[in-house]
Amino acid sequence: MNDDQIKKGLRKIVNPVGLVVAKTDEKRDATTVAWISKVSNQPPLIMVSIAPERYIHPLIQETGEFVLALLSEDQDGLALSCGTKTAYTIDKFDDMDIMTKEAQLVKGFHIKGAVANLECRVKDSLTAGDHTLFIAEVLAADYDDAKKPLIMSDKMGTTDY
Template identity: 30%
Template sequence: MCQMQVSCYQGISSLNFQLRRGIIMDEVKNKFRESMSRLATGVTIVMTEIEGRPWGLTVSACCSISMEPPLILISLATQAASTQAIINNQRFSVSVLAEDQIDVARSGAKAGAPKFFEEFAESKGSFNYDVKNALANVHCRVEQTVTAGDHTIFIGFVEDVILGESKSPLLHFNRQFGEFNTAVRN
């Protein structure tokens, strides 16, 4: 076999490997996406300000990470308008939704649609907004920003918390919103 044939064979072999790897990775990504849809999570609205108006995005990737100091983590698609606004403002609020706030969650989840939130929000000044009647509203300033894959992770220093009425939360499971059922199965 001449050198050119060997080079050509190696090139085709490498291309086949890359194609197989791409197909396998697509399958892994699809299964991973499906597995994460099976993780029941609370539903939050992350708000900041765009053009002087409250802007809200429905987010399930949210968790507390420290009590001393009080820190919260949110993860947003890097390409989302909210991400750039939070980077610019260096502030955001997280509102934990109650089971009767599905309309709020759907409003913040509309792909590609403007998410101005005047209908649902109350201004608390300094880029801080609360969702009316939320279980809790947490006001943060950006402590740290981390890029991870196609998302941007914000770690927020919690500056204030406003607690609402204690009632059942809104949950997200299997790509649907629902309520918490306290019934115990035997």
């Protein structure tokens, strides 16, 4: 079995596309993520899988908090930009003019126009191969029933996710 066959098989797992948003006193970032899942009902826990080299990785470790914005189908351009540009050289919020609203219970921002914004506090993290799984409790959720979720597809500008 070759690696390409396994990679293409794995792409049959259906994932929504979101932005993880985090901020410290000096830094902020929004990074596109497709490896997201619910993992517990009580307490309500989710998981996001983030590579250690992502700019946002130490921000999440420092604050233990983030917002997971589940993007809507008309936000594919935003997903592509935040998933291909890098916060090591630009401020994505300034560069893309992302519409935000301050989160209530955690450090971070909601993304306007998203299907849902989940305010999350990290409960656990573990290394899974070349990524870190952040398992976080959802403390607050904002959502818009009229929006349809953006689903990961081959058009999203990466073959890795």
